[in-house]
Structures are given as structure tokens and as C-alpha cells.
Amino acid sequence: METNNIISPENLVYKKTSLLTDKILTFCPGCGHGTTHRIVMEVVDEMGIQSEVIGVAPVGCSVLAYDFMNIDMVGAAHGRAPAVATGIKRVYPEKFVFTYQGDGDLAAIGTSETIHACNRGENITIVFINNGIYGMTGGQMAPTSLEGMKTSTSPYGRNVETMGYPLKITDLIARLEGVYYVSRQAVHTAAAVRKAKKAIRIAFENQKLKKGVSFVEIVSNCNSNWKQSPVKANQWMEENMFPYYPLGDIKVGGVLV
Amino acid sequence: MTEEIIIAGFGGQGVLSMGKILAYSGMMQDMEVSWMPSYGPEMRGGTANVTVILSTDRINSPILNEFDTAIILNQQSLDKFEPLIKPGGILLYDNSGITRFPGRKDIKIYCVEATEEASRMSMVKTFNMIVLGAYLKIQPFVKLENVLKGIAKSLPPRHHHTIPMNNDAIIRGMEIVTQENK
Amino acid sequence: MPELKLMKGNEAIAEAAIRAGADGYFGYPITPQSEILEYLMVEDAHKRTGMVILQAESELAAINMVYGAACTGKKIMTSSSSPGISLMQEGISYIAGAELPCLIVNVVRGGPGLGTIQPSQADYFQSVKGGGHGDYRLIVLAPASVQEMSDFVPLGFDLAFKYRIPVLILSDGVIGQMMEKVDLFDQVPRATEFDQSWVLSGKTHDRPKNTITSLDLEALDMEKHNHHLQAKYKLIEQNEVRYEEILCDDAEFIFIAYGASARICQKATQLARDKGLKVGLFRPITLFPFPKKEIFARSEKLKAILSVEMSAGQMIEDIQLATKFRVKSEHFGRYGGVIHSPSEVLEAMENLIKSCDNGNK
Numbered sequence: 001m002e003t004n005n006i007i008s009p010e011n012l013v014y015k016k017t018s019l020l021t022d023k024i025l026t027f028c029p030g031c032g033h034g035t036t037h038r039i040v041m042e043v044v045d046e047m048g049i050q051s052e053v054i055g056v057a058p059v060g061c062s063v064l065a066y067d068f069m070n071i072d073m074v075g076a077a078h079g080r081a082p083a084v085a086t087g088i089k090r091v092y093p094e095k096f097v098f099t100y101q102g103d104g105d106l107a108a109i110g111t112s113e114t115i116h117a118c119n120r121g122e123n124i125t126i127v128f129i130n131n132g133i134y135g136m137t138g139g140q141m142a143p144t145s146l147e148g149m150k151t152s153t154s155p156y157g158r159n160v161e162t163m164g165y166p167l168k169i170t171d172l173i174a175r176l177e178g179v180y181y182v183s184r185q186a187v188h189t190a191a192a193v194r195k196a197k198k199a200i201r202i203a204f205e206n207q208k209l210k211k212g213v214s215f216v217e218i219v220s221n222c223n224s225n226w227k228q229s230p231v232k233a234n235q236w237m238e239e240n241m242f243p244y245y246p247l248g249d250i251k252v253g254g255v256l257v
Numbered sequence: 258m259t260e261e262i263i264i265a266g267f268g269g270q271g272v273l274s275m276g277k278i279l280a281y282s283g284m285m286q287d288m289e290v291s292w293m294p295s296y297g298p299e300m301r302g303g304t305a306n307v308t309v310i311l312s313t314d315r316i317n318s319p320i321l322n323e324f325d326t327a328i329i330l331n332q333q334s335l336d337k338f339e340p341l342i343k344p345g346g347i348l349l350y351d352n353s354g355i356t357r358f359p360g361r362k363d364i365k366i367y368c369v370e371a372t373e374e375a376s377r378m379s380m381v382k383t384f385n386m387i388v389l390g391a392y393l394k395i396q397p398f399v400k401l402e403n404v405l406k407g408i409a410k411s412l413p414p415r416h417h418h419t420i421p422m423n424n425d426a427i428i429r430g431m432e433i434v435t436q437e438n439k
Numbered sequence: 440m441p442e443l444k445l446m447k448g449n450e451a452i453a454e455a456a457i458r459a460g461a462d463g464y465f466g467y468p469i470t471p472q473s474e475i476l477e478y479l480m481v482e483d484a485h486k487r488t489g490m491v492i493l494q495a496e497s498e499l500a501a502i503n504m505v506y507g508a509a510c511t512g513k514k515i516m517t518s519s520s521s522p523g524i525s526l527m528q529e530g531i532s533y534i535a536g537a538e539l540p541c542l543i544v545n546v547v548r549g550g551p552g553l554g555t556i557q558p559s560q561a562d563y564f565q566s567v568k569g570g571g572h573g574d575y576r577l578i579v580l581a582p583a584s585v586q587e588m589s590d591f592v593p594l595g596f597d598l599a600f601k602y603r604i605p606v607l608i609l610s611d612g613v614i615g616q617m618m619e620k621v622d623l624f625d626q627v628p629r630a631t632e633f634d635q636s637w638v639l640s641g642k643t644h645d646r647p648k649n650t651i652t653s654l655d656l657e658a659l660d661m662e663k664h665n666h667h668l669q670a671k672y673k674l675i676e677q678n679e680v681r682y683e684e685i686l687c688d689d690a691e692f693i694f695i696a697y698g699a700s701a702r703i704c705q706k707a708t709q710l711a712r713d714k715g716l717k718v719g720l721f722r723p724i725t726l727f728p729f730p731k732k733e734i735f736a737r738s739e740k741l742k743a744i745l746s747v748e749m750s751a752g753q754m755i756e757d758i759q760l761a762t763k764f765r766v767k768s769e770h771f772g773r774y775g776g777v778i779h780s781p782s783e784v785l786e787a788m789e790n791l792i793k794s795c796d797n798g799n800k
Contacts, residue, residue, distance in 0.1 A: 021648075051641040056507065057652075066650045072639040074510045075652035077533050080503035083495070087507025088639070090491045091463045091515070095641060113503070116496035277445075277618070284445050284620055292445075292618035296471060296556070318706035319617045320699065322780030410445070 017045045021070045030230025032220030033061055033129060035187040037068050039197040040100065040127060043204055044071065053096045054088050056081040058110075060102035061135040079110025082117030085124045096207050098125035103144040104134045107169040111143075114173065121178025121212035125203040128170065128215065131222040132241060139225030143167040146240055151225070166244060170217045174251045180212040182251040186219050186242075188234040199249075211254060219245045258313050260398055261321050263338050265306035266330025266351075271385030274411070275328075276307035278389065282399045282407030283311040293319040304333050311398055328392055335359060349392055349434070359437075366437045367395055374433055375426075382419075383426035390430020401427065442623045448588040448614040451621050452518065452544055453478035455592035456490070460629040461542075462513035463491040465504035469523045470556040471612040472546035476518070488629055498523035502530030502543075509539040510651045512638030514596050514631060518544035520612075521562050522553060524570075531605055532571030536653025538668075540599035540633075542592065543577070544608045546615035549776030557776030558612030560698060563753035566609045567727040574665055576672045578606045578679065579726040581697040585619035587724075593624065600633035602675055609726060611749065613699035613778060681724035682733060686712065690719030692792055695734070695758055696747040697723050699778070704747050706781040711788060718788060726754070731761040742795050744768040745788050749778060767795065 005011070019041035027033045044053050050071055057065040059078035066073035076084040081099035089097040106114050106128050117124070133151055134140040141151040141158060144166050148157040158166075174182040181203055185196035196218060203214035219241050223233035249257045262279070266272045273294050283290040294307045308324075310316050327338045329350040336357065342348055344363040352358075353372035369391035375384040393404065408423055446454065453475045456464060464484070466476045476494060484490040491508075495501035501517050508515040519527060524545045534541060545566065549559040566579045578598050580591045588610065595606040642648040655661040683701075686708055687693060694704035701722040711718035721737070723730050738744070744766055746755040752770035759768055771787035773779040 049641075051643045053641055054510075054639045063654065066648075066652065070642065070648055072642045072649045074507065074537075074639060074650070075654055076506070077503060077529055080499070080506075080530070083500040083503035084507030084510075086493070086500075087463070087465060087504035087509070087515070088511060090493055090504070091508045091513050092511050092640075112496055113500050116500060280618060281445055284443075290445065290618075290620060293613065294616060296612070296616050316619070317709060318703045318781050319619075320613065320703050320778050320780060321706075322782050 017042050019045045019050060019070045021068055023067050025068060026064065027061065028224045030221065030223045030233060031061070032131070032187045032218060035193060036127065036129060036196070036218050036220070037062075037065065039187070039193060040098070040200055041069055041071075043197060043201045044096075046201070047204060049096050049204075052094070053098070054092070056085045056088070056097070056099040058099065058101040058105040060105050062100055062102060062129065063136065065100050079105050079108070080113055081105065082110065082113040082122070082124070082126065086117050086120070086122050089122055089124050093123070096125070096204060098127060098204070100127045101129070102135070103128070103130045103132065103142045107143040107167050111169070114169065115176070118173045118176045118213045118215070119178045121180075123207050123210050124213060125200075125207060126213060126215045127200065127203075128217045129220050130217055130245060131220040132166070133222045133225045135222050135225055139222070143169070144245075146244055168245070170215065170245075170250060173213075173215060174256060178212045179215060179251060180209070180254050181206050181214040183215075183249045184217040184219060184245060184247050186237075186247055188221065188237065217245070219247065258398065260311045260326065260396060261324050262309045262311070262326045262328065263306060263321070263324045263341070264309065264328040265304065265334030265338055268303055268305040270305070270330050272305045272330065273307050275385040275389050276309045278404065278407050278411045279309050279311070279399070280407075281410045282404040285403040285406040285410070286399055288312060289314065289316050291316045291319040304331070306334065326392070326396060328388060330388065332357065347395060349388070349395060351388060362438070367391065367434055368437050369430060369434045371430065374429060378426070378429065380422060380426060383423055386423045386426035387430035387433075390427035391434035393427065394431040394434050444621055444623060445618050446585055446621050447474055447616060447618050448582070448585045448610060449474035449546065449616070450478045451585045451589040452592060452608070453482070454623060455589040456516055457482060457484045457487055458624055458626050459593040459596055460488065460514060460627040461490055461516055461592075461596070462629055463493075463508045463515045464517065465493050465495050465501040465508070465515070466517050467495050467498045467501050467519065467523060469498075469520045471548055471558070471615050472518050472520045472544065474615075475544065488626070490629065498526040499529065502527035502534075505541050505543075506530050506534050506537070506539065509534065509541045510639040512631065512635045512640070514542075514629070516542035516544070518546065520546045520548045521550050521559070524562065524565070528565075528571035531577070532569075532573055532575065533653050534605045535569075535575035535577065535668075536573060537651050538603040539605070539651065540596070540603050541605050542595045542599055542608065543605055544610065547609065547611040549774065555776035556612070558699060558749060558778055559774060559776055560611055560700060560749040560772075561751070561753065561774055562609065563726065563748065563750060566607055567729065567757070575668060576675075576727050578602070578604055578675060578728075579609050580606065581609050581724060581726050582614055583698050583701045583722060585614070585617065585621045588614060589621050589623060593627065598679065600631055602671055604671070604675070609698065611699050676728040679725060680728045680730045680733065682730045683722040683724060685720040685722070687719035687721055687737065689717055691717040691742045692745065692788060693719045693721050693737070693741060694745050694747055694784070694788065695721045695723065695754070697726060697754070700747045700749060700772070703779060703781050703784055707784040707788060710781060710785050716789070716792060729757050729761065731757070734758060734761040735763065738762040738766040741766050743791050745791050746770045747779065747784055747787075748772045750774050
């Protein structure tokens with residue numbers, strides 16, 4: 001078959017949403033960020049709310065999310081995205097406001113902003129990428145790094161006696177009254193992506209209910225800094241991350257599952 | 258005319274509110290006024306003071322190091338502020354709890370037994386209004402009607418029923434103030 | 440209808456914020472400025488105008504809420520006192536870098552560290568030289584009366600939107616805590632006439648997406664952005680200098696002071712004139728832009744300048760730069776929360792005058 005025939009419209013099986021820009025993603029091959037960016041934008045697209053959405057990008061690998069997402073966005077200081085989103089949502093309550101944050105951003109430097117935005121029940125969506133490591137700065141230990149996990153700042157493995165335990169921030173915030181919906185998902189298989197997208201859709205739809213924070217954690221990999229191939233990294237994630245951070249809904253409709 | 262006043266005593270004696278009422282009263286009489294409190298954790302139990310300036314001109318400094326009039330409600334404040342009264346100025350004090358009495362010869366010294374009078378009238382809360390009355394008798398810059406307007410402005414409406422009581426206390430203060438040196 | 444009220448400086452700021460049509464206030468309690476948040480809550484500003492009031496979990500969160508809310512092109516403000524303003528520096532730097540308009544109030548207290556809750560002016564450097572990381576400036580307004588605490592709120596918002604820059608009202612514990620008469624301006628509707636093309640309001644099909652950030656990973660582009668910022672600060676220096684002169688025309692010696700110190704120097708000026716000394720007061724109202732040219736122009740006919748500040752001597756450096764050391768300039772000030780008295784200030788001036796006279800003999 002000629003190439004031209006293959007790319008003819010009737011053979012189209014998948015199309016990038018126009019809510020992603022044409023800028024080439026700068027994420028490492030195999031990273032979950034690209035997929036998560038896509039499903040967040042697909043949800044915004046399918047809900048028809050592009051003109052109603054304001055996004056908050058973090059500091060970390062997804063610092064340039066505003067270059068890839070074709071929506072109005074602001075880049076927050078490290079960890080402050082929930083406070084920035086609070087500011088936007090409070091003066092623009094009719095808009096859909098979301099943050100997109102990694103584990104260092106949300107669960108280390110921004111813990112206070114995360115907890116308090118959640119506790120106030122801000123009507124925002126938080127998308128949380130947990131890959132157990134600082135990606136952008138080159139593989140340092142994150143609050144969510146697993147026990148024994150080797151990183152550039154825990155080169156002999158995370159010693160919980162001196163470095164503390166991996167922080168289950170999602171379980172922590174699920175307990176807060178101001179939090180309405182919490183789900184933990186992954187994007188490493190087609191089935192997982194479908195589930196994750198469903199969860200993100202719920203998290204955006206919930207903003208209309210004005211019942212508080214909707215929070216979706218995506219347990220993801222960082223093959224570059226885990227120093228594994230993409231396939232191996234996903235295997236390692238299934239074997240090590242999922243037992244500690246099990247997938248599934250944690251709080252639905254304001255009730256713990 | 259400019260009158261620079263320090264009011265000083267214990268926190269809880271109504272020092273700041275007396276100053277506020279005086280400032281409001283001046284304002285009711287179209288004067289320029291300023292009210293500058295000492296502020297901070299010492300306000301309850303410790304010493305509290307407030308500088309009030311009433312003037313027919315634009316007020317420059319709200320911070321002063323000498324005063325035309327000192328209204329003194331405890332020993333520490335007497336010790337601190339008696340030396341800071343301008344020569345020819347006025348010291349008005351409540352003698353309750355005072356053991357070291359004022360001694361300056363170049364100022365006019367007045368005493369008002371406000372603590373005692375307030376408990377005699379069973380109106381401990383209007384203690385500071387007795388003192389204010391004594392001051393208004395000595396320095397009648399502000400008319401009583403404007404003081405009553407000032408009280409109304411200064412108090413939240415739910416406390417407006419106390420205005421007649423405050424009025425009585427002011428009148429009583431005017432009656433009982435005495436000059437100690439002539 | 441204009442209204443005459445007796446108010447604390449802090450209350451006047453809060454009332455002025457409501458009347459100026461501010462859309463949002465995000466703050467955290469700290470002495471000596473907690474009355475601002477308290478007043479906005481007591482007055483139920485939200486009911487009066489729809490203004491959003493939120494007590495944040497920290498100054499860090501508060502300034503980042505300001506950052507977010509300011510992205511929407513609305514009139515947003517915060518207030519704090521010295522230690523809290525230090526904590527806000529991260530956000531202020533981001534706001535300056537991202538060129539967002541907002542109003543920040545610092546009711547300064549004594550430092551360093553937790554310091555004291557008493558008045559101070561020791562945050563001058565932090566305010567006028569940037570404060571956080573990077574090359575940036577804020578427009579700094581220094582009110583010296585409760586009236587100016589009120590008037591500088593709408594002025595601050597106007598300047599903030601005109602230049603897309605954070606404006607700082609640099610006050611102190613004296614001006615914040617004292618009560619004076621204030622002539623309140625009429626209620627202004629919650630709206631802004633300034634350019635809104637850059638704001639985040641949701642991307643519509645008829646315009647490209649708007650992005651607000653202070654990040655540019657390309658150094659050359661970042662340098663370009665810095666050039667743009669510097670050009671803006673130059674423009675502000677040309678257009679927005681504000682100051683007041685009192686008895687300066689025939690003065691041989693002048694006080695230069697702002698805020699509460701200016702009020703104290705005003706009294707000292709009057710006391711000096713009573714003694715026949717040719718003393719005047721020059722009061723910078725904008726500390727950035729600093730009235731450099733104006734001070735330089737006057738320096739030739741002066742014998743000496745006394746900079747009076749509740750600090751160990753910060754503004755004096757800008758005065759010396761402004762005068763290019765053509766005239767003797769010294770600093771006097773009490774600090775760490777101590778307020779200098781009019782007579783102390785007068786004495787310092789008399790000593791300076793004496794030292795100049797001796798120098799001439």
C-alpha cells in the first residue's frame with residue numbers, strides 16, 4: 001500500500017485533539033506525562049469547555065504544560081499551584097480550574113497548599129502525577145519514593161529511618177471534609193488510560209456540583225531516572241509502585257470507598 | 258489652638274477608648290484630630306497609653322515627646338509621663354493606688370478620685386468617663402454636646418443605651434475634679 | 440457621597456479597597472496590620488460589592504492566591520507586615536516577572552527575624568530594590584497619613600494596571616495603627632477599563648491561548664524579557680515620581696523622610712523654624728521611583744541633608760546617589776521598633792547644622 005493511501009481520512013483510527021498544540025512534547029519516550037496531558041485535554045474537548053477552562057502548571061517535568069495544552073494557563077511557583085488555583089477559582093467561580101502537579105510539587109514543597117486547598121473544599125480539579133522521583137532536576141528522592149528506592153539523593157536506597165516513609169498524600173487528603181472525589185489511576189496500558197480518563201472526566205464534571213476538591217492521582221513511571229527501559233519501568237511500576245499505591249477509587253461522592 | 262494629650266494607665270481601664278471618644282468629640286467640633294495608641298500584648302493587664310491631638314490646624318507628628326496635658330491612671334504612667342509635661346501644662350491623675358505623688362511646681366496638677374467615685378456610683382465601667390469629665394472641666398476645648406455625639410460615634414449601636422450613663426459620669430467627673438496646686 | 444470618618448490607617452486601607460472596586464483580597468493575620476482582614480470580614484465586603492475575601496493558610500499561599508487571581512485581570516490585593524512580606528517575596532518575584540498588576544500592603548514592624556510588633560521602616564531596601572530574586576522593581580508608595588492610606592489604594596491599582604506591575608504601599612505601624620480623619624471617596628464599580636487582552640478567562644476560538652509565566656528556558660529570550668522590564672521601570676521613573684515639599688524654598692537644611700518619619704520631621708521642621716533655623720522637609724511619596732532628579736536639583740543650594748528613617752540608614756544610600764555626594768547627607772533614626780521623637784530629630788538636625796558651621800570656620 002502506498003503511504004498516501006494509508007494516511008487517507010477513511011483509515012483514520014486516532015486523531016490528536018485540537019486542544020493539544022502542535023508543539024512537540026518534550027517528555028522522555030515512555031513517560032506517562034504525554035498520555036496524561038492528552039486525556040486531560042480530551043476531557044476538556046469532549047465537555048466542550050475550552051473557553052471555560054483555566055489550568056495551572058507546576059514546577060517539575062510538566063512545567064511547560066502550557067506550551068502543550070491549547071488553553072489559557074498560568075505557570076505557578078514550585079508547590080503553589082493549589083493556592084494559585086484557589087485565587088483564580090475564587091474570583092472566577094464559574095470557570096473550570098485545574099492544577100497539574102508532580103509528586104515533589106504537590107507532596108513535598110507544596111504540601112501545605114495542597115492540604116489547605118483541599119481542606120477548604122475549593123471547587124477545583126487536581127491532577128497528580130506520582131512517579132516517585134524528581135524528574136526534571138535529574139532523579140532526586142521524592143516524598144513518594146519507595147523504601148529502598150535508589151535515587152541520586154538516596155544512592156544506597158531510601159532508608160526510612162533517616163529519610164522518612166513514602167508519603168501516601170492521596171490517602172491523607174481523601175480524609176479531608178473538603179474533598180469530594182479521589183481516585184488513583186495509571187496510564188501505562190490502554191485499559192488503564194480509559195479508566196484514568198473516566199476518572200478525570202468525573203473530576204472535571206464535579207466542579208459543577210460545587211462540593212469540593214476532585215483529585216486524581218496518576219501513578220506513573222520515570223524510566224529515564226529509574227534508569228530502566230520504558231517497558232521495564234512499567235513492569236517495575238506494576239510490581240513495586242502499585243502494591244504501595246493501589247489503583248482504584250478512594251473517595252466517591254464525598255464518601256470513602 | 259493645638260492640644261497634645263497623653264492618656265496612660267493599665268490596660269482594661271478604658272485608656273484607649275477614652276482617647277477615641279475624645280478624638281471623635283474633637284472631630285464633631287470640626288477639629289483636626291489624631292489618636293496614636295501604644296499597641297501590643299501589653300494591652301491587657303500591662304500599661305496602655307494613647308496620644309491624642311486636637312487642633313484647629315493640620316496635625317504634623319502623631320508621635321510626641323512632650324505634652325500639654327497628661328491624664329494619668331496608674332503609678333508607672335505617672336513616673337513615666339510627669340517629666341514629659343510642658344512647663345505650664347496640665348497633669349490630671351486618679352489617686353487610686355498612687356504612693357509617689359506628683360511634685361512638679363511648673364505645671365498645674367489636678368486630681369480626680371475616679372476609681373473611688375465609680376465604685377461609689379456602682380458604675381465601674383464608666384470610670385474612664387469620670388476622668389474624661391474631669392479633663393473637660395479643666396480644658397473645655399470640646400463642648401459636652403459634641404462629646405456625647407463623639408460617644409455615639411465611637412460606640413457600636415448596641416451600646417447606645419449606655420450614653421445617658423456616660424453622660425452622668427462625665428458630669429460627675431466635672432464636679433469632683435480638684436486642683437492640688439495653685 | 441464622600442464621607443468624613445475617624446479611622447485607623449489599616450481600616451482606611453480596607454475601606455478604600457472595597458470602595459475602589461477591588462475584586463479580591465487574600466491575606467494572613469500578622470500584627471500590626473490584622474485590622475485590614477478583620478475590617479473586610481466585619482464589613483462583609485463580599486455582600487457590599489462582591490469582593491472576595493479569603494484568609495489563607497500562610498503569607499506564601501496568600502501571595503500565590505494573589506498571583507492566580509491577578510491572572511484574570513481583576514483588582515487583587517494582599518497585606519502583611521515585615522516577616523510575612525519576607526515570606527511573600529517568592530510570589531512577588533513571580534508576579535513581577537509575569538507582569539501582573541496587584542496591590543501589596545506592608546505595614547512595617549521592627550526586624551530582623553521575628554523582631555518586634557512595633558513600628559519600623561527597615562524594609563526600605565527590600566521594597567525599593569526588588570525584594571525577591573531577579574532584576575525587578577515594584578512601584579512603592581509611602582503614605583504619611585490615614586488619608587493617604589485610603590487615597591493610595593485606587594492610585595495603586597491604577598498604576599498597577601497602567602504598567603502591569605505589583606504596587607507596594609509601604610506603610611508602618613504608626614500610620615497603620617493611628618486614627619485620623621479620612622475623607623472617603625465614592626464607591627467605584629468593580630470593573631477595570633485597562634487592557635484585558637492578556638488575561639486568563641478561558642481560550643475562545645477567536646484568539647490564541649493566553650499563557651502567564653515568568654519562565655523562559657532560553658537565556659536570550661529571558662534577557663529580552665528583562666530588557667522589556669527595565670524599559671518599563673525607566674518609563675515609570677520618568678512619569679511617576681511623586682513627592683511633597685514643606686518649607687523647602689528658602690531652606691538651607693532639609694529633612695528627607697517618608698511615612699511616619701515625615702510626620703515627625705514635619706513637627707521638627709516647625710520647631711526648627713520657631714528657633715529661626717532655615718529647615719525644610721522633602722517627603723518622597725514614591726520610593727520607587729525615587730525622586731532622584733528633584734533631590735539632585737535642590738542639592739546645590741543646600742548646606743546639608745538629614746535623612747530620617749526608622750532604620751539603621753537605608754534611604755540615605757539613595758539620597759547620596761541622588762545628590763552624587765555634592766552635599767553633606769547624614770542619617771538619623773531610631774530602629775528595631777523604637778520611634779524617634781520630634782525633639783530627638785530636631786537635635787540631630789541642630790548637630791548637623793553645628794557641624795556644618797564649624798566646617799566653615
